[in-house]
Amino acid sequence: xxxxxxxxxxxxxxxxxxxxxxxxxxxxxxxxxxxxxxxxxxxxxxxxxxxxxxxxxxxxxxxxxxxxxxxxxxxxxxxxxxxxxxxxxxxxxxxxxxx
Amino acid sequence: xxxxxxxxxxxxxxxxxxxxxxxxxxxxxxxxxxxxxxxxxxxxxxxxxxxxxxxxxxxxxxxxxxxxxxxxxxxxxxxxxxxxxxxxxxxxxxxxxxxxxxxxxxxxxxxxxxxxxxxxxxxxxxxxxxxxxxxxxxxxxxxxxxxxxxxxxxxxxxxxxxxxxxxxxxxxxxxxxxxxxxxxxxxxxxxxxxxxxxxxxxxxxxxxxxxxxxxxxxxxxxxxxxxxxxxxxxxxxxxxxxxxxxxxxxxxxxxxxxxxxxxxxxxxxxxxxxxxxxxxxxxxxxxxxxxxxxxxxxxxxxxxxxxxxxxxxxxxxxxxxxxxxxxxxxxxxxxxxxxxxxxxxxxxxxxxxxxxxxxxxxxxxxxxxxxxxxxxxx
Numbered sequence: 237x238x239x240x241x242x243x244x245x246x247x248x249x250x251x252x253x254x255x256x257x258x259x260x261x262x263x264x265x266x267x268x269x270x271x272x273x274x275x276x277x278x279x280x281x282x283x284x285x286x287x288x289x290x291x292x293x294x295x296x297x298x299x300x301x302x303x304x305x306x307x308x309x310x311x312x313x314x315x316x317x318x319x320x321x322x323x324x325x326x327x328x329x330x331x332x333x334x335x
Numbered sequence: 336x337x338x339x340x341x342x343x344x345x346x347x348x349x350x351x352x353x354x355x356x357x358x359x360x361x362x363x364x365x366x367x368x369x370x371x372x373x374x375x376x377x378x379x380x381x382x383x384x385x386x387x388x389x390x391x392x393x394x395x396x397x398x399x400x401x402x403x404x405x406x407x408x409x410x411x412x413x414x415x416x417x418x419x420x421x422x423x424x425x426x427x428x429x430x431x432x433x434x435x436x437x438x439x440x441x442x443x444x445x446x447x448x449x450x451x452x453x454x455x456x457x458x459x460x461x462x463x464x465x466x467x468x469x470x471x472x473x474x475x476x477x478x479x480x481x482x483x484x485x486x487x488x489x490x491x492x493x494x495x496x497x498x499x500x501x502x503x504x505x506x507x508x509x510x511x512x513x514x515x516x517x518x519x520x521x522x523x524x525x526x527x528x529x530x531x532x533x534x535x536x537x538x539x540x541x542x543x544x545x546x547x548x549x550x551x552x553x554x555x556x557x558x559x560x561x562x563x564x565x566x567x568x569x570x571x572x573x574x575x576x577x578x579x580x581x582x583x584x585x586x587x588x589x590x591x592x593x594x595x596x597x598x599x600x601x602x603x604x605x606x607x608x609x610x611x612x613x614x615x616x617x618x619x620x621x622x623x624x625x626x627x628x629x630x631x632x633x634x635x636x637x638x639x640x641x642x643x644x645x646x647x648x649x650x651x652x653x654x655x656x657x658x659x660x661x662x663x664x665x666x667x668x669x670x671x672x673x674x675x676x677x678x679x680x681x682x683x684x685x686x687x688x689x690x691x692x693x694x695x696x697x698x699x700x701x702x703x704x705x706x707x708x709x710x711x712x713x
Contacts, residue, residue: 245581302581309363309582312351312371331581 237261237270237322241279245330247301250291251283259283272305273316275326291328302329355380366576366610381583385571386437392558394569395526397444402524403431403476404450404515404568426530426572428470429580434528434571435474447474448522452514453482454507455490481518483510487668498676506667513664519566526559531570534577537613540620549625556620573617576610637662 241257248255261278263270273295280288290298296316297303303310304327310318320326351361353373361371365380372380388394395401404427431449438445451467464480471478484490487510495503519527536556543552554560559569572580639661661669670678 300577302578307362307374308360311364312361329581331577 237320239275239320239323240325241283242325242327243329244327245302247291247328247330250287251285257283269319271316272303272310272318272320272326275320276316290330297328300331302331303327304329363582366578367614369610377579378583381575381579382433382436384575385433386441388558388571388574389437389443392569394528394559394571395443395445398446399526400446400448400522400524401434402448402450402479402519402522402527403427403434404519404527404529426532426577426580428466428530429583430528430530430572431470431474431476435476447476448524449476449478450515450518450522450524450527451478451480452511452518453480453484454511455483455492457492479518479522481514481521483514486510486514486517487664487671489668489671494671494676497671497674502677506671509663509667513662516566524566527566527568529568529570530572530580532572532575532577532580533613533617536570536573536620537616540616543620552620552623553625556617574614576613578610637665639665 237260239259239261241259243251243255243257251257259282261270261275264274264277267274276292276295276297280292284291291301292298303315304325305313305318305320306325307327351371353359353361353376354370355372355376359373359375362374363377364371365377431447434445435447437443438447449467449471451464453464467478467480470476482490491503491507494506498506515527539555540552542548543555558571558573559567561567666678670676
């Protein structure tokens with residue numbers, strides 16, 4: 237399925253300074269739905285070029301990274317369990333920056 | 336993007352509605368109240384909350400000239416010389432937007448200015464200076480940029496060449512704090528407003544507790560500081576979470592600066608698990624009462640530049656120049672100009688000598704201080 241991923245607030249530096257990525261991601265291991273958990277694993281493997289620890293901690297994003305699924309805070313949609321659909325827009329913004 | 340979002344609610348039982356307007360789909364949870372609200376209501380609540388803070392604390396008076404510090408030092412340096420002493424460009428962008436909006440909407444009658452510091456670090460500040468320049472046009476606020484090169488005759492790049500990668504944050508921190516004050520003086524403003532948020536202040540409280548810095552602990556939570564000095568500073572975002580500010584910024588305009596130095600403390604973890612923890616830390620910082628018999632470090636005026644800073648007189652310099660009382664920036668600058676860059680680095684101030692356990696703490700302090708700013712554990 238086609239997804240638009242946006243990285244902001246400095247996170248784009250971890251993926252070659254490209255802010256917007258149009259990607260195609262399929263559900264893993266024969267599962268029917270793609271969840272945010274799967275997407276994060278995919279992003280870490282395929283998009284993050286350096287310092288993955290700046291993006292993820294354990295199996296979720298690092299504290300201080302804001303995640304929006306279709307412009308809605310993922311806290312409202314179930315965080316890692318959020319299921320994604322075709323043409324969804326997922327935005328990652330780091331709320332931590334220096335001066 | 337917006338239409339798509341509306342057409343596809345994530346929740347199978349139907350979209351959750353905003354608990355303020357009850358008509359639009361909720362887009363975020365406010366960390367403070369855990370209320371679920373929509374974007375439009377969030378902007379409104381956000382701006383009104385700042386307005387309330389400004390009114391309740393009487394931060395500004397009509398006719399005042401206010402500088403918005405686009406990179407605001409907390410007047411701290413030394414132990415943990417990392418960038419968390421400075422509010423981010425993003426926060427100050429939001430501050431510029433909100434203050435100019437509220438100034439018009441609620442007729443504050445303020446003259447607003449943008450004030451930014453150029454440290455002269457190749458590839459670092461360029462982006463955020465661009466952001467500030469954009470703000471100048473976007474919000475129609477006059478911009479003043481003060482550079483280290485003009486003020487001190489040294490860029491950060493030149494300083495790093497001279498002293499190496501260790502301890503250079505000490506220079507940057509001390510100089511930036513003073514540069515902001517000098518810039519404010521050049522603009523002849525009555526006050527400086529900085530974009531420090533609740534997360535920043537909670538961090539400062541913890542740092543000051545860890546350092547045993549009673550004097551700073553006492554004043555770091557105040558919304559306005561330096562009222563006895565020439566240019567007071569205030570923090571209208573004191574009660575706002577950094578997350579909310581980021582969210583606001585991401586919605587209103589995409590004016591992010593990118594910064595390579597990313598720093599964090601456990602505070603972010605706290606904030607994630609229990610957002611109120613951040614407010615609780617600030618509250619406990621505010622509630623500290625310091626016994627009147629406690630010896631406080633003296634605040635002084637530098638004999639060289641005459642500048643009042645939050646820095647106590649540096650006793651270390653007595654060894655080098657007997658009888659002279661200089662501010663930290665002058666000591667560091669003198670060191671650079673004389674080719675003795677290590678002058679003024681390290682902690683040998685009076686307060687530590689009063690403590691029995693000072694030695695142990697000093698060692699701990701040094702081991703942290705000697706780390707470069709990019710290598711602290713995230």
